[in-house]
Amino acid sequence: MNCTEYTVLLEKYLDGSLTPAEDRQLRQHEESCAACAAQRLALDGLQDHLASLKDNVPDIPEDFHQRWTTLVEEDAMENREKKTASRRQWTRILSTAAALVFVLGGTLLTRDSLAPRHEQATQTSYDYASEESYDTAAANGVMMLSSAPDAGSGVVYSRRAKAAGDSVPMQQEKKIIRTVTLTMGTHTFDESLSALRALCEEKGGWVSYSSENTASGGKRVAYLTLRIPSDQLDTWLDGSGSLGRMISREESAADVSDSYYDTQSRLATQQALMARLQALMTDAASLSDLLALESQIADTQYTIDSLQASLNSTDQQVNYATVSVTLREETSASDITDSEKTLWQRILSALETGVTAFADFAADVLVFLTAALPFILTLGAVWLIIRLVRRRRKK
Amino acid sequence: MDELTLRRAQKGDHAAFGQLVTPHEAMVWRVCWRYMQNREDASDCAQEAMLKAWRSLPGYRQDCSLETWLYRICVSCCVDALRRRTQPALSLNDLSEAGFDPPAAAPTPEESALRTEDSSELQQAIALLPEDMRTVLILSALEDRTYEDIASITGVAVGTVKSRLNRARIKLSQILSQLREPSAKNCVQQSERRAR
Numbered sequence: 001m002n003c004t005e006y007t008v009l010l011e012k013y014l015d016g017s018l019t020p021a022e023d024r025q026l027r028q029h030e031e032s033c034a035a036c037a038a039q040r041l042a043l044d045g046l047q048d049h050l051a052s053l054k055d056n057v058p059d060i061p062e063d064f065h066q067r068w069t070t071l072v073e074e075d076a077m078e079n080r081e082k083k084t085a086s087r088r089q090w091t092r093i094l095s096t097a098a099a100l101v102f103v104l105g106g107t108l109l110t111r112d113s114l115a116p117r118h119e120q121a122t123q124t125s126y127d128y129a130s131e132e133s134y135d136t137a138a139a140n141g142v143m144m145l146s147s148a149p150d151a152g153s154g155v156v157y158s159r160r161a162k163a164a165g166d167s168v169p170m171q172q173e174k175k176i177i178r179t180v181t182l183t184m185g186t187h188t189f190d191e192s193l194s195a196l197r198a199l200c201e202e203k204g205g206w207v208s209y210s211s212e213n214t215a216s217g218g219k220r221v222a223y224l225t226l227r228i229p230s231d232q233l234d235t236w237l238d239g240s241g242s243l244g245r246m247i248s249r250e251e252s253a254a255d256v257s258d259s260y261y262d263t264q265s266r267l268a269t270q271q272a273l274m275a276r277l278q279a280l281m282t283d284a285a286s287l288s289d290l291l292a293l294e295s296q297i298a299d300t301q302y303t304i305d306s307l308q309a310s311l312n313s314t315d316q317q318v319n320y321a322t323v324s325v326t327l328r329e330e331t332s333a334s335d336i337t338d339s340e341k342t343l344w345q346r347i348l349s350a351l352e353t354g355v356t357a358f359a360d361f362a363a364d365v366l367v368f369l370t371a372a373l374p375f376i377l378t379l380g381a382v383w384l385i386i387r388l389v390r391r392r393r394k395k
Numbered sequence: 396m397d398e399l400t401l402r403r404a405q406k407g408d409h410a411a412f413g414q415l416v417t418p419h420e421a422m423v424w425r426v427c428w429r430y431m432q433n434r435e436d437a438s439d440c441a442q443e444a445m446l447k448a449w450r451s452l453p454g455y456r457q458d459c460s461l462e463t464w465l466y467r468i469c470v471s472c473c474v475d476a477l478r479r480r481t482q483p484a485l486s487l488n489d490l491s492e493a494g495f496d497p498p499a500a501a502p503t504p505e506e507s508a509l510r511t512e513d514s515s516e517l518q519q520a521i522a523l524l525p526e527d528m529r530t531v532l533i534l535s536a537l538e539d540r541t542y543e544d545i546a547s548i549t550g551v552a553v554g555t556v557k558s559r560l561n562r563a564r565i566k567l568s569q570i571l572s573q574l575r576e577p578s579a580k581n582c583v584q585q586s587e588r589r590a591r
Contacts, residue, residue, distance in 0.1 A: 011562060014564055039568050042568040042571055043565065043568040046571075049517055050537065056518075057428050058428065060420065068445035071446050072446060073409050075449060076407055076408075076449075
């Protein structure tokens with residue numbers, strides 16, 4: 001057995017797992033190797049020797065506790081500062097995000113309601129019929145007709161309430177008020193505007209309202225209200241179609257026959273009453289009868305006049321359709337289809353669109369912020385108060 | 396151990412950490428001293444261990460006792476500190492070539508008083524043990540930790556701890572023999588070479 005093999009047995013010896021045979025081998029080696037024998041002897045006394053070291057430790061330095069607690073305290077403070085800084089940073093990021101969402105979201109949500117009024121007017125169908133005409137139209141049923149600019153065959157009719165014609169005697173002419181709303185684009189703005197007016201006058205109509213202004217991007221927009229004889233409306237519409245690019249077209253036809261003929265029969269009744277009252281006037285015996293008849297005649301005349309005015313107004317609206325036109329100026333590049341454009345034209349067009357959209361959006365943001373100013377100021381004041389109160393409490 | 400105090404300490408309450416750890420500061424100091432054998436280094440190492448314990452406390456999952464966990468941290472800090480020492484660790488061969496010139500730092504008067512000739516020799520011999528053997532020897536023979544505790548502290552199996560401890564004892568006795576009887580040096584060196 002050599003010293004290495006002896007060491008293996010020595011480990012077993014220390015473990016207490018040595019067999020009697022191994023124990024004999026161990027001792028045999030020790031007889032031949034004084035160093036190994038001395039090692040085992042030393043090993044036997046090592047445990048006691050080590051035990052003597054257990055208490056051989058100097059006292060804890062007096063300032064040890066103070067030093068490590070200070071270190072920990074400083075580290076805790078540093079951590080707290082880091083956390084506070086991190087929280088502040090997150091607060092800043094979240095506040096910025098919230099402000100962005102507020103401004104962008106608010107602008108997008110409110111841009112329609114805060115847009116200029118004339119923009120809304122172009123989308124609204126309006127006519128100049130009297131309030132009574134509106135009421136009677138609602139009572140008799142309104143027929144709506146709308147069509148896409150380039151889809152003439154795709155006309156959609158919708159009838160609300162019961163069909164007005166059903167209750168009108170067959171021999172009587174239908175009274176229908178027609179209203180048309182057009183939005184057109186043109187790159188020859190002045191020519192198109194003049195042509196629209198001329199075409200209207202040529203058909204026997206007239207311009208009842210006209211305004212012109214410059215929209216964002218320096219493009220002009222004209223708003224016209226035209227009155228065109230109803231029987232000429234279709235030919236006028238056909239003619240106007242060639243004066244520019246049709247963007248949208250909306251037509252409505254309100255059947256007011258019931259209301260019209262009702263008013264007409266009431267008028268006839270009142271007129272008959274008037275004739276009878278006038279006949280009685282000639283036979284009146286006393287002054288009191290005369291005075292009573294005169295008063296009755298005055299009332300009846302007033303009723304006749306107002307009924308007649310109503311009929312006249314309806315006739316006017318039936319005979320002359322109301323056409324609202326929005327004419328927008330466009331660049332010539334807008335009329336060219338994408339496939340016809342060169343790359344440079346497309347780039348310029350895209351840039352123009354982008355700049356216009358950005359400018360429009362920036363304007364919308366500004367309008368929204370102005371509208372939201374009272375809310376922002378109120379919230380800011382509340383926030384300041386809360387902050388002041390918190391600071392005072394901390395003090 | 397108070398659960399509430401532990402939770403508070405884990406959330407960053409340094410006062411709660413002080414309550415938890417102060418009862419173990421003597422142990423921390425003792426272990427660091429046993430490794431470093433130098434008052435100044437032991438003090439630095441013990442402080443580093445305390446700071447490391449503070450920083451690692453949020454990760455303490457109570458899978459062992461706080462004391463065992465602190466032992467683990469102390470051992471780790473001491474081993475790192477010894478590795479960082481600029482002086483390379485001396486092997487037994489270096490020692491013999493240099494004619495036994497121990498590299499220990501100058502002891503303070505208190506240390507000198509504590510070091511009897513024997514204990515000084517034994518401490519130097521322990522310092523010459525390989526790192527893994529030294530750790531199990533210190534924890535078992537000087538700190539009276541159980542095999543299970545040592546296994547948990549060092550992260551090895553209980554069987555490995557036992558065998559490592561036996562080898563550490565043998566190695567220590569060999570070193571001591573060599574230190575006392577230079578004639579025995581050859582036998583030790585021979586066994587070292589074979590072991591390599």
